[in-house]
Amino acid sequence: MSFILKLGASALALTLASAAYAEESADFWKKAAEPYQGVTIRGVTESSPPSLYIREVLAPEFEALTGIRVDVETTSWDQMFDKAIKDMEAGTGIYDMAYIEQDIIYSYLARGFLTDLTGFLAANPDLKAPTYDEANFTTFANYFKDADGNLYGVPMEAFLKVYLYRTDLFEDPKIQAAFKEKAGRDLVPAKTHAEYAEIAEFFTEYGKEYDLDLWGTTAQAHTGHVASWYEYYESIAPTFGVYNWGIDANNNYAASVANGGAMNSPEAVEAMTWWLSMRDIAPPESPASTWTEVGTTFGAGRAAQGLVYGENAGWIAADAEKSLVVGKVGVALPPLADGVLADAEAGEGYIGYYDGGAFGMPHSSKNKEATALFLQYIGQNEVQPDWAVAAPRVTNTATYEDPKVVAFNDELGGYYDLIKDKGYLFAGAPAYPFHAQVREATAPIFYQILLGELSPQEGLDKMAATAEATLSDLGYRK
Template identity: 25%
Template sequence: MNRLLKTSTAVGLALTAMGSPAFADMDAARAFLDEHIGDLSVLTREEQETELQWFIDAAEPFRGMTINVVSETITTHEWEAGVLAPAFSAITGINVTHTLIAEGDVVERLQTELQTGESVFDMYINDADLIGTHWRYQQTRNLTDWMEGEGADFTNPYLDLDDFIGLDMATGPDGKLYQLPVQQFANLYWFRYDWFTDPEIQADFEAEYGYPLGVPVNWSAYEDIAEFFTGRVIDGQTVYGHMDYGRRDPSLGWRFTDAWLSMAGASDLGLPNGYPVDEWGIRVDENYRPVGSCMSRGGATNSPAAVYSIEKYVNWLNDYAPPQAAGMNFSEAGPIPAQGNIAQQIFWYTAFTADMVDEGLAVVNEDGTPKWRMAPSPHGTYWQEGMKVGYQDAGSVTLLESTPVDRAQAAWLYGQFIASKTVDLAKSHYGLTFVRDSTINHESFTERAPRLGGLIEFYRSPERDLWTDTGFNVPDYPRLAQLWWQNIGDASSGAVTAQGAMDALCDQQDAIMERLGRSGVQGEFGPQLNEHQDPEYWLEQPGAPWPKLDDEKGEPITIAYDELIQRWTE
């Protein structure tokens, strides 16, 4: 099925090269349905045509207009740009230029438009991690009011918001929806199921470590497993017990802001994000005004648990990952496990699933089933029950106030189209980044589930709701996110210690937040930093920041994969 959909992408790219057809009617819609959708829709053919007829009618005022859309380059967005954009243009007469660039560049372009007020793109597809930014600056059209106001006549009556699984992530403290998810993926643990269930390997591990080889529940067990596999020769190749990346690159920042500190146990208890201290180590008051990220202000960015999380990252990268991993970024490191010599990866995005299931790969059996599985990521020694367990990305439609109304209306039509019930099932089979319950529960994914390594079981489980994006505490995602990769890059390269990197990071975060607070640009919800105090004062208070543990290794714990799957399915 994946191969067939990739063929469809090639056809779509050809359509783009030819330019948009000069007609917009049901003939174009039917040709698109025949060519690209077929049976891969949760709607009947009649319902599909009804929905597409609505798009044709709604688009009538904008025919001939060209809109510019930007998103990061991942498999799902490639299908949108290569198949759905030219199809939408043919069906509606609205020409779409869907540009694919690196995620860091998407954030940079969005930041530029927020700062200058000059329209750069008519629609951004960017992470709902920016919810704290959008809510505070009020330069983003909140879709709740938009769908009842200027966007009312252009809001699909068949959109069915109740069918979306990630709306909470894109909803502000004011209860308004600021973005519409069009792709979503989680950060989970990846491992070679065939090796972990091999009797000889199991026996060797238990003889050496004194407990069963299984899915690691905590970092202590993960470290043991990484040590055990590194240097082991399996099927004639030398194996590594861990995979990661370390290049000074914006993607290195996401490696940590995507909940690594909370997985270590640095944040407060509370879901969907720690409160009052979140997974970035930022403390807020009762009105979600940031008051600091350094321990001296009550934050946890440079706390013992945060430093422990960086030390483990650096040690594992140096000791258990392939030597070239230290020079890789997110995109370069992602395909490496598919080459067949990686035993496990603690920080693995399900967005890579689509590229891990092709026939002929070293990690796929002859019958098409995977040799690998996914499971919940293990947690650090500081982690406690009730803390955030993992990260989930929700790439979402974002309409800025600086975009002229008519262009925003036309772009809104395209945003709804790429997440519509007509197309979402086919798109999800290609990219495997789910946003709709109806898609996740479709029988076609029941049939395909055995080939996807636990992905469908995870997304059909209520536990998926425990994986969340960056929350409200981060007041300016673009400005603060760029500090992470620069400082952690220093720790990754060995230029500074983990403590030195996190001390510098929290100082820089607090300096930016202090300037934001003084400027008043974020109004009553902007930062109002606490005065500095001896960090010991905060370490003695309940909650984060947590005092340093005498034993940061802890007792290793593993669990059988089949037991985990049973928990997900029940």
């Protein structure tokens, strides 16, 4: 048999097998959902591209397939937490699904807010979909597991906060020559903070010189919103070697250097000073910018480089209706201090933020069976590629190999390659059940640093003391 014939026969067999499998899969959903016809399950989530895809595409698909109605409420980040926590705290059972951001999972687990999905499916084998397997998820799913390895949320989005830069500017021969003349080196994405600052200063000056609306860097530096706090603790401090907010969980949750923490360490002060210097040469909207506005700033072509959440990197790089820099964006690892990369590779640190979330089932859900079916539905490999293209996020390893995703990866300047190959160097929020409490207690002082009312050293000293006091009040620090 010739090679062509063999290939044709294999393709035919594969097609027939796939069709049969798809039919079997559809049969499963119909049969498993039979007892829950007419049931409505409700979810609450942040109004983000991946969540909107669930509401607009996956929920209607599931509804058509099973007869189970899915209402997904998309709201603001603050409101989402507020609604979900109140519901779970009171046990009212309004929501059957809630978005769990990676940084809040430890608080939810500590309070027993969530249903153990692994255990639930093991106890209800009739509900276990043949196309759903926890092993399909990337390692990001580990953030949503307990000590026994049981999963409490189906990952639905996972991004890196990446170093985004404008390829059209970095590859412009005239700009390259001007930069080389000034800096004495080639214009390439920065590897160190000094290089990054040099590039940022160059482009801000360049913008002024040619009267362009162009600045050298973005800065998520809102003076009244915790987005700035997050930029510093998730994305800046780690690149200077300050991990887990500078709090040592193994040392009685010490935050101050005096007690063994690093929140006010020389590295933390250096990180803060460097970041503030970048903020000062960023676009003027930066002190009023959260993660959303940083994306908008970059998409409007107002910054040459910056640290941008991956959920925004997608539309910035590929959506011509929203972005002015489509096809002009490259991604790279953030600039790092000496030793940080080695720490990350050794698993003793990390170089930036691995952001994301999952859909979990509150313990108070009144429709657990129907919800378990839907959560499995959105966790299947089959639904991932279109979702990854519509809202750049990858939660299943197989997604990387899909032709649609491979093509989209090129449009995104290799963003998916970066997640696949270098994702292990990034980390989610530390496993603190007091995440929001310490953040909110220290944020007002943080804003004072941003406004120059406190120097970085004074402010960080005060933040470390406040963090320790809050942890004592909450009972974590003895």
